[in-house]
């Protein structure tokens with residue numbers, strides 16, 4: 271399978287004016303393969319959106335980002351523009367991400383014009399109409415303003431805008447979180463259909479395990495800006511190896527009311543993102559830390575414990 275994105279030892283630190291440093295991403299190694307959906311799950315503040323934004327060249331970073339066979343260098347504006355052209359982005363709040371003063375047709379033609387100054391009016395019309403067809407909306411909606419559409423229709427426009435330039439990768443940052451359950455399932459189905467129609471690759475960010483289970487081929491679990499577990503979604507969800515993943519899963523209601531699931535409560539303090547511990551980031555909450563874990567001598571790194579199933583190497587050795 272072709273690797274589309276490879277992150278090596280990726281870190282992002284936001285320096286605050288008061289000299290405080292926010293360690294938003296900490297030593298991330300991750301690959302996104304072509305035509306696949308990688309689900310990124312984790313609590314609020316774990317760094318999910320920062321990961322997406324950093325791949326768009328929006329944050330200074332340490333480590334390495336290889337994307338579409340190029341090494342991202344945020345100083346190289348041409349390179350960043352070329353990479354961004356190949357990435358579509360869909361945000362959580364459809365209404366806030368659509369300019370209320372623009373008609374839908376202008377919202378959709380904007381990315382076409384930004385990335386191709388010489389595009390003709392006819393080409394714009396054909397592409398906007400095709401994008402509307404792909405997201406199952408009628409062409410007469412092109413003359414409307416975002417406020418004249420429902421939340422589900424607005425998110426379909428967000429998706430149409432993200433795919434209109436035939437991107438290689440689409441970053442979906444909580445795209446269904448603000449939608450009603452019935453609309454949410456429609457949008458997820460639509461995303462899957464569009465993915466197979468256009469051969470797209472998705473980075474799907476969510477804090478909802480049901481959604482991740484529904485859409486993702488692979489799943490990465492984030493905690494304090496680090497990946498704790500990664501692998502095939504089925505494996506990660508049915509045989510979680512990391513105590514944090516187990517706790518996340520146990521806090522979710524099962525679709526089967528007869529299924530008794532043990533609630534796992536993690537005790538211990540969550541370290542401050544402004545002063546992270548040495549070594550394992552999970553050691554303050556680990557149910558059974560090894561001696562090396564407590565000392566903080568284990569390097570943060572993923573270890574492959576089964577075919578394609580990775581767990582933080584320190585946590586893999588703890589109970």
Ligand SMILES: Nc1ncnc2c1ncn2[C@@H]1O[C@H](COP(=O)(O)OP(=O)(O)OP(=O)(O)O)[C@@H](O)[C@H]1O
Nearest residue numbers: 284292294313314315316317318319320321477543
């Ligand atoms: N531009 C920024 N400047 C300073 N701190 C930032 C910036 N962007 C993000 N952060 C901080 O980085 C950490 C990770 O934020 P991020 O938005 O990536 O989390 P998230 O996992 O997407 O959370 P949520 O589920 O709430 O969207 C948080 O502590 C956040 O406050």
Ligand SMILES: [Mg+2]
Nearest residue numbers: 318319320443
């Ligand atoms: Mg976020």
